[in-house]
Amino acid sequence: MAKSKTAWVCNECGADFTRWMGQCSECKSWNTITEYKVAKQPAASAKYAGYAGQVTAKIETLESIELTELPRISSGLQEFDRVLGGGIVPGSAVLIGGSPGAGKSTLLLQTMCHLAQNMSVLYITGEESLQQVAMRADRLKLPKDKLKLLSETNVENICLLAGESKPAIMVIDSIQVMHMSDIQSAPGSVSQVRETAAFLTRYAKQNNVAIFMVGHVTKDGSLAGPKVLEHCIDCSILLDGSTDSRYRTLRSHKNRFGAVNELGVFAMTELGMKEVKNPSAIFLSRADVPASGSLVMVIWEGTRPLMVEIQALADHSMLGNPRRVTVGLEQNRLALLLAVLHRHGGLALGDQDVFVNIVGGVKVSETAADLALLVALVSSFKNQVLPQDLVVFGEVGLSGEIRPVQNGIERLKEAAKHGFKRAIVPKQNAPKQQIGDMQVIGVSQLSQALEVI
16 A cells, blocks of 8 residues: 655645745745645656657647637526636536625526536535435425436545536535545545545546536635645636625636636525626615715726726724725725825825725726725715716826726716716726717826816
8 A cells, every 4th residue: 555645735825845834935924834645656657767658648839739619508697607708618627616605506506407407417515415405496496307416525436426427517515525535634624625626627627527616715705725726727716795785796716718807796586696687787776865975987897897886985083093994995005095195186184084885895906996986085075976977987196197997988888878977087098989978078187187076
C-alpha cells in the first residue's frame, strides 16, 4: 500500500510547504496554512533519462487549431443563461456559491426538474435526504417524474453510478460534504475539497458531462475552501441576497465561456425563483414625495446597462471623527471623493457624518458612480431636491476632471427608454445626435457639474 505523506497548503493561494508556518511566504496571508494529506505517488517514468515511451500528444500552432462553436444547453431561465455566458456548456464545471437561505438549491432544483424533461439529469444531495428534496419540489409544484436523485457523499461511488446512468448534467449539493476514501481528513477540509473538486472536474471533461457544484461561503462573503477550488473549475458564480429581501442577484466572477461580471436578477416567490427581465424597473421604484440626496445613475453590468438609485445623507456629526458609511459602494472611494469635493468643489464635509446607500442591494464597483455620488451628496448637504427626471453618471479624477466611461450612448438610451429627460454626463460621452427628447449636458470639470445643478 502506498504510504501517505503530509504537506501544508495555503488556503488562499494554494502554495505548498513542508511544515506549518503562521504566514504564507507567497501571498503574505496569516493563519491560512493547513495540513494536507496525500498518497505517495510513484515517480513518473518520463522523468528518467532515456525514456522511450510513446507520447500521444503533439505540438500544434495556434492557427492550425480548428475552431468550432461551443454547443450550449438552455437552462430555461434567460437570466441564468446570461450569467453562464449563453447557456450550459457540456463538459463544464460550474461552482455556485451563496449564503445560507439565498436559494442555491431552489434555483438548481427547479432548473434541473425542467431540464430533466428533455435529457438525463442526476441530482446528488449530500446535505439533505431524498424526502426533503422531494418535499421542496412538491412545494414548488415542479415536475418530478424525470429527475434522478441520489443521496451519496463519496465521489468515487457517485462517478461510478453516474457512469451507469450516463447523465448529461449533474448537480453536487454540496462540495463541502463530499469526500474521497484515500484521503484521511474530514469532509470540508482543504485536502478533501481540493481533491474532490479536481476529481469531479476531471470526470466532467472526460465524459462531457456538465457538473454544477454548490459551495458554501465564509463570513466575508467569499467562497469557502482553498483558493485553488476556483482555479480548477470553469465558471464561478455567486448568488447574493439577504433572507429579508425578495430579490436575489446572480453574479459571475469567473467564466471561461463568457463575459465576467454578468448580473442576473431573480425574485424569490412561493413557487421558487422567478427571473426579472427588466431589473431597472425594480430598482427605480422611488418614493412618491421627492427628497434631497436621491438620484438615479446608470451603471454597466456585464453586457447591459442597469439603472439604480443612489441615496446620500450628510448630517452634522457629534463625534470627533465623523462617520463614513457606505452600503453597496467601496468606503475608500467615498473618502477619496470627499477630498475631491472639498478641493475642487469648495464644499467641506469634514464635520458631517456621510451615509451612502445603493437601493435594492446592488453592489457597484465601477467608477461611473462617482459623479452621481457627489451630486447626491451636494443635494443632501444643501437640502435641495434634484429633478426626478435627471440621470447622472461619470468618473471623477483627483484633479476634479470628469472622465468618460464606457458605453455612454447605450446608458443614455436606457435612461431615455425609462422616461428620463435630463442627463449630466462627461463631455466625451455626450452624443452627437439627439436621443429622443432628452437634454444631455456634457461637463469636463466638477465645478461645471455643480453649477449645472
